[in-house]
Amino acid sequence: MTGLDSNLSQVLQLIATELAFLSPESPEPLVVISGALATLAQSPMLLSHQEALSQLRHEREWIDRVQSGQVQMLEADVKRLQVTYSSLEEAFYAPVAPGSTIAQATSPPQPIPVEADQQKEPTIIIQDSDDLELMNEFCNEGRDLLEQIESGVLVLETQPQHKDMLNQVFRAFHTFKGGAGFLGLAPVNHLAHELESLLDAARNGRIDITPRVIDLILTGGDAMRQFVDLISQRLAQADKSQAIQVPVLALMARVKAFLAGEDEPAPKKIDQLVAPEPTVAVKQEIESIPTPKATVAPLKKSSDASHPEGLVNFVKLDTQKLDQLVDLVGELVIAQSMVVQHPHVKELESGGLAPHLRLLARITSDLQHNAMSLRMVPIRGAFQKMSRLVRDLSVTQHKKVHLQLLGEDTEIDRNIVEELADPLMHMIRNAVDHGIESPDLRTEQGKPAQGTVKLQASHQGGGIVIRISDDGKGMDPERIRQKAIEKRLISVDDVLSTVEIFDLIFQPGFSTAETITDISGRGVGMDVVRGHISRLRGRIEVASTLGQGSEFTIRLPLTLAIIDGMLVSVGDERFILPTLSIRECFRPSPGMVHSVQGRGEVVKVRDKLIPLVRLSQQLEIHSSVKDPTDGIVVVVDSRSQWRGLLVDRLIGKNEVVIKALGHTFKHAYGLSGSAILGDGRVALILDPDSLGNLQPTAYRSAA
Amino acid sequence: MSTTPAINKIPIGKYLTFMLGAEYFSLPVLQVREIIRLCPITTVPRMPPYIKGVINLRGKIIPVIDLRERFSMNSMVISEDDRRCIIVVQFKTHDALVQNMGMIVDVVEEVSQFLEGDLESTPDFGSSLDSRFIIGMAKSRGSVRTLLDLDRLLTMEGVIQLANTSYTAAPEAGGAVA
Numbered sequence: 001m002t003g004l005d006s007n008l009s010q011v012l013q014l015i016a017t018e019l020a021f022l023s024p025e026s027p028e029p030l031v032v033i034s035g036a037l038a039t040l041a042q043s044p045m046l047l048s049h050q051e052a053l054s055q056l057r058h059e060r061e062w063i064d065r066v067q068s069g070q071v072q073m074l075e076a077d078v079k080r081l082q083v084t085y086s087s088l089e090e091a092f093y094a095p096v097a098p099g100s101t102i103a104q105a106t107s108p109p110q111p112i113p114v115e116a117d118q119q120k121e122p123t124i125i126i127q128d129s130d131d132l133e134l135m136n137e138f139c140n141e142g143r144d145l146l147e148q149i150e151s152g153v154l155v156l157e158t159q160p161q162h163k164d165m166l167n168q169v170f171r172a173f174h175t176f177k178g179g180a181g182f183l184g185l186a187p188v189n190h191l192a193h194e195l196e197s198l199l200d201a202a203r204n205g206r207i208d209i210t211p212r213v214i215d216l217i218l219t220g221g222d223a224m225r226q227f228v229d230l231i232s233q234r235l236a237q238a239d240k241s242q243a244i245q246v247p248v249l250a251l252m253a254r255v256k257a258f259l260a261g262e263d264e265p266a267p268k269k270i271d272q273l274v275a276p277e278p279t280v281a282v283k284q285e286i287e288s289i290p291t292p293k294a295t296v297a298p299l300k301k302s303s304d305a306s307h308p309e310g311l312v313n314f315v316k317l318d319t320q321k322l323d324q325l326v327d328l329v330g331e332l333v334i335a336q337s338m339v340v341q342h343p344h345v346k347e348l349e350s351g352g353l354a355p356h357l358r359l360l361a362r363i364t365s366d367l368q369h370n371a372m373s374l375r376m377v378p379i380r381g382a383f384q385k386m387s388r389l390v391r392d393l394s395v396t397q398h399k400k401v402h403l404q405l406l407g408e409d410t411e412i413d414r415n416i417v418e419e420l421a422d423p424l425m426h427m428i429r430n431a432v433d434h435g436i437e438s439p440d441l442r443t444e445q446g447k448p449a450q451g452t453v454k455l456q457a458s459h460q461g462g463g464i465v466i467r468i469s470d471d472g473k474g475m476d477p478e479r480i481r482q483k484a485i486e487k488r489l490i491s492v493d494d495v496l497s498t499v500e501i502f503d504l505i506f507q508p509g510f511s512t513a514e515t516i517t518d519i520s521g522r523g524v525g526m527d528v529v530r531g532h533i534s535r536l537r538g539r540i541e542v543a544s545t546l547g548q549g550s551e552f553t554i555r556l557p558l559t560l561a562i563i564d565g566m567l568v569s570v571g572d573e574r575f576i577l578p579t580l581s582i583r584e585c586f587r588p589s590p591g592m593v594h595s596v597q598g599r600g601e602v603v604k605v606r607d608k609l610i611p612l613v614r615l616s617q618q619l620e621i622h623s624s625v626k627d628p629t630d631g632i633v634v635v636v637d638s639r640s641q642w643r644g645l646l647v648d649r650l651i652g653k654n655e656v657v658i659k660a661l662g663h664t665f666k667h668a669y670g671l672s673g674s675a676i677l678g679d680g681r682v683a684l685i686l687d688p689d690s691l692g693n694l695q696p697t698a699y700r701s702a703a
Numbered sequence: 704m705s706t707t708p709a710i711n712k713i714p715i716g717k718y719l720t721f722m723l724g725a726e727y728f729s730l731p732v733l734q735v736r737e738i739i740r741l742c743p744i745t746t747v748p749r750m751p752p753y754i755k756g757v758i759n760l761r762g763k764i765i766p767v768i769d770l771r772e773r774f775s776m777n778s779m780v781i782s783e784d785d786r787r788c789i790i791v792v793q794f795k796t797h798d799a800l801v802q803n804m805g806m807i808v809d810v811v812e813e814v815s816q817f818l819e820g821d822l823e824s825t826p827d828f829g830s831s832l833d834s835r836f837i838i839g840m841a842k843s844r845g846s847v848r849t850l851l852d853l854d855r856l857l858t859m860e861g862v863i864q865l866a867n868t869s870y871t872a873a874p875e876a877g878g879a880v881a
Contacts, residue, residue: 327762328762330762331761331762334762573745573746573748618748619748619749620748620749621746621748659763659764660764661747661757661764661766662764662766662802663796663800663802664754664766664802664804665747665750665757665766668747668748668749668750669748669749670748670749671747671748674745674757674764676759676762676764680759681743681745681759682745682756682757682758682759682764683745684745684747684748684757
């Protein structure tokens, strides 16, 4: 570092090294540290940093007390020392930092107040010389960290005394700041630094964690996320030179003002924001200290306080490699079954081959399960985003809402977790916005003022079930019915069961006008949610009791890579129907199938009329089954409407690995993919949603 | 309609030659992934007739087209001696994605080296013939081969007429005149 006395820098380095060996069990380094601190205390440079100086003195006194046996050294003390050290280090490096330093209004000793800089929002420009790969890595890691911060802060909001959580959030900020500084992303670094100081003040008990602090941190996190998003956006562009700007000055000023207002002296030890270069040094040295899991904190561990720390190690992996592995294992399973089922092999029953084949089969299936589990992640990620949403919504809506999360550890395919965010968000919004009443109204009705939204995940029958329930006002079937008649979704004479009425809310274009607000009623309705869910090969149902609340149930497959399918034949062709969308199968008896003038055929099952779709006609395949009573009707759920698909026969149930059909068939009708069967042939997977679509669109056309 | 690419645009090198009816076609051997026997093909419904369906090539799903149908030729009378093959080729789509495609051909002939002297630009077939997917012609052992531009051929849409060709004398097997 230019300008800094080399002696001083050696002393600083010495403290850093000694700190690395310091622990409650081995307090020896304290002697050296105390001596080094004494040297530092005499430095004239600290005169302009009274705060740092007093902290330093404080630490020395503490060390004296430890050495004389007056106090016991704890793990927390080591951490505190490390923090003191890094702020000391910053204090030493900051004034001599070359380049632009952003001045701070509240700090009295101001070497170079650069007023101009303060007027302008800082910008980042990605240079060609920057290490783009590192930057990308920073963005990825940064997002994880920001998620950690957000979920941590939300815990702090309810339990401000949760020290561990506070430390975790602090560490996450610290790591983030270090990364940004290392890459020379000065504005990000500065912002992170401000927020870190805020948390630091909270850690040291100088300020309490008030809702205002929480707000500042969350807003800061949002700004940092914007930076990260913009940076990764630029990285993906050919022209990377476009400036990145996120308004942060106002926020930083707020943080500073807050800190200045709450505490007697300027609460921050250093009022100088570090410029990029010195931060590099800071970061490198910090890394040499074993700040317990500060710079290497595995993300999953610290994201939840209830999680025991340690024990699990993680490897970051290219998702493509993972997908390839899963694909290959899928092939292995098919090859294995081709060998075992080969007629020649079957003849060789003697000779002790059978046990070997069984072993092969067992290992293959274990391997498959293992490979599949690699793609599984806890659903926590998708759930935690909702805590923030509920918090924000309840503030803007002036409602008291508690979000209860259950079963966040339930594992599900990572692709599904990502895709779930949108529909979940929509439904949670609905629940808070439409479901939960205002506190006054709730008290009037004898309910607790605070409403509860419950988000629950669990495994069930080879799939996953997610329930979103609220204890709000529930839905009024009569009003939905009226609305549907208005919207011409049903006719006045239609007799619908309650379940069917609730199902209407998933119809495109259905939205009960009375409930539209700026938050939920934006034209994207529950039909979009259902669309999302069915793209994930899932299903959604709703139940509601007026006055007591609503419950949405989403059923999803565990993975998108494998599908549980029913193999059916039409003519000479075989097709797979996803079992999740099948309601029932039966052979129609004479008299069950009726022709409806101009509208096609329907099949009557237990007084319910279901439109009949002859697959042979739809798919233009020659089939010998002309009379429906010779074939089988498979009732499927097709965009919330039931369809009876007429097939020739059922062949069996299979678990198959889904393969995309690729570019050539991107416009293919009625298909969602393909799969390789045990005999090595390809079978196409039918998409019940688009198969039903060709039918007349009127709801329950023949009712 | 018919373009005449400069002769120097035809890359010299190794080409795979196959037959449809009595006509010879060649394609750059570098684009050939492999050649397999005709195997059962899973039909994909509601596709143009030339798209036969998909096959499983060691775990990969490969679409298969029938080149005779693609060129609107008569379908082949299948004899005892069925030597039909699927040539699996690699091509680039409009958005530069590399894709695999299987093409059913009557007979695979040979791989041969075409030198500069063998190659000729596409003759003007007149407006009745679509030659956008033809790079040029090659003379080899007394026969004329049509050099195919796979990237163009496999991404083209609509009907392709390959008829009235003046350079072959095998109308009985070749052209279905529109």
